[in-house]
Amino acid sequence: MEARTRVITLDGSQARIVDIRANFGVGDTGLRVHGLNPVSRETRDRVRAAIRNSSLSWPEGVVHLTASTTHPRSDVDLAAATAALLVTKAVPARRLTATALIGELGLDGTVRPLPDVRTRAIAAAEGGFTHLVVPAANAAEAGLVPGLTIVPVACLDELVSWLRGGPTPAPRPESGDGASPTTSWAPEAWARLTPTAVRAAAVAAAGGHHTLHVAAPGTPVLLLPRLIRALMADLTDTEALEVSTWHFLADEPAPDRSEHHRPPGVPLLPDDTIAAVAGSLSRPGLLTLAHRGVLTVEDLPGLSTRIVEVLRPALENGVIGITAAAGAEARPAGARMVFTARDCLCGSVRTKNCRCTPAQRARYLARIPQWLLDRVDLFLREVTVAEPDPSLPSLESLRDSVARARERARYRWGAAPEPGAEIDYTKAVAGLPANAVGELDDAIRQGRITPRTAARCLRLAWTRADLDGRAHPDIADIWLTLSHRSGMLGLLRNPAPR
Ligand SMILES: [Zn+2]
Structure with a gap:
């Protein structure tokens, strides 16, 4: 052919x-x-x-x-x-x-x-x-x-x-309409996203949550990080200057004028070294280059344990410490992270050709450490559908919802949620209905979740409520976030046959 x-x-x-x-x-x-x-x-x-x-x-x-x-x-x-x-x-x-x-x-x-x-x-x-x-x-x-x-x-x-037969795109003015390559989306491509993926991206953008995407072969794994970036607001002048300074120090090419205020998108690939990921005193690493943007970590289970450990402080606190003979420095590393893992190890696009056993896939997924899963809130499999979904909200209306959700959170907590920021548990349960608090307390008492997991579930529940414009999360949000997490862990430990 x-x-x-x-x-x-x-x-x-x-x-x-x-x-x-x-x-x-x-x-x-x-x-x-x-x-x-x-x-x-x-x-x-x-x-x-x-x-x-x-x-x-x-x-x-x-x-x-x-x-x-x-x-x-x-x-x-x-x-x-x-x-x-x-x-x-x-x-x-x-x-x-x-x-x-x-x-x-x-x-x-x-x-x-x-x-x-x-x-x-x-x-x-x-x-x-x-x-x-x-x-x-x-x-x-x-x-x-x-x-x-x-x-x-x-x-x-x-x-x-x-x-594929669509209309000829109209010429656009070179600037002034606010549409940059990362915020524009072809209508046909937009309609092929799954509602779950669109919702997850909005939640990640609004609440600063990290995501794990277990993808079948052939799945476009870079689509979700792109979607999250498209939903994030423009950087302020101060933030854009900070981001471009890090990129300048790393000899990265300056973004186009239209992209200057967009959150950065940075991939971490399997052959990147520890020095490249963490950075050195003279050169910022990928974690810092992705600060205020999205870091995509491809094939997480395939990464060496040492590289995964480098991600730990960034995930926990949104910073990375650089120590060298010449001194030490703490650098910002507050990126929303999207981790990808493979749903099939033999690379068969068609399910019937897959030769992987469930045990092989479970062994591979078990390489993701528990401490990392404890800091990931969103879990996703399919991101595209063959048949377009006409019910999807528009990119513009979603971006508005994300901005309003962050404004609500900023008003309530004093700061908009950023990756790595821990939630104050006492404050977070304060506005909740009694039955929702009881549900969480029960889960902790019965040992089903740790207090840390409960805090993460609460944070996710608040983001969901903020996105929907509700005054506070209710018991349904708590159920949903709890079952989302247990479903993720169950699937990782015991993957169903493809
Ligand atoms: Zn396979």
Whole structure:
């Protein structure tokens, strides 16, 4: 099986049409670059991350990407991603017959602007293309060329939506409308989220809670952290300055102007070292770079015990201590964390092909230490559905609910809830109905939960009530949070057959 897409690249000032080919074969699930003229590894990594960050599932099998030039550049990303989606039948070919695509992908699925788009657009029109997909920020420049329909896309989801027959996205002003890549969401991708995932993301954003996502193979695991970030309010000027200072010290590229006030999103990958995660006196680590944002910890059970231990102070207090011969320093590390774990170890997308035994999966999940589970409040499995759900609230209305919930909490506790902040148990039970308090007291007395767990359940219950605009949590919230936690622990210890 082979698919082809076309891109206009620049060779000096000369525009040329380059073919990107994708082949699909059986084998390990993933994306490979080899063949005569492979696309670069950087393109592969960006395409892979962007697809996993979008609402799409990665198919079972392996995709090989090649280009009809020996020096493919980052401007082929969008065409490479589309070829991979085309060959795996995630998008139809119908709209691609006379379409060229240009754009570099960000790891989060955003489409970044490119230089000299007008030269490329002229080449596309002369080359007989009728449509040109361009980064949204380049739409005005590309639109100057007659005889070409411009399809501006801000993220991969928007392109997918158009390829599947959706309307052509309208050109947007470059700034001023407040929509940044992390706060915008293609309608089709939004409708495919599960209501549980949307609710969990709102709870995490409002209450500063940590989440564990046990994901089946092919599940887009970066979708939930992206959703949480989209629901979080913009940083204040002071906060944005603090965040950008840490990123500057770590030699991280400055975010786009539109992203400057957005909470950061940072991935922690299995091959990251302790020094990279914790940081040193001269260089902040990933935990600090994710401060005031979201840290995604992929394949938590696969991490070394030493790395997991590094996360402990951040989870407990929202800080990380750096000790070295030259001195010691406490750094902020208050990120909402999203931990992911695999629901299947053999990597079978289809349940009937799974060869894992429940004992193997239980052994793998048992690597998550109890102290960490004691600090995770939300537990999730499915994040997307095949059939769109029309009943989902809009992103804007959810963002409003999150902001109002944080305002209520700030009024009541004196500060909006942040990750790592402990709840004052006496204060937290003060506003509760007697039967709800009794339910918690019983659970503690019978040894079903520890006082610490009770405090976490209370915190979660308050966030739920604040999000719904209720004066206080009631006994149903307490039941729900207690059963959510026991359900999580039960499933981790005794995973049902897939
Ligand atoms: Zn399996």
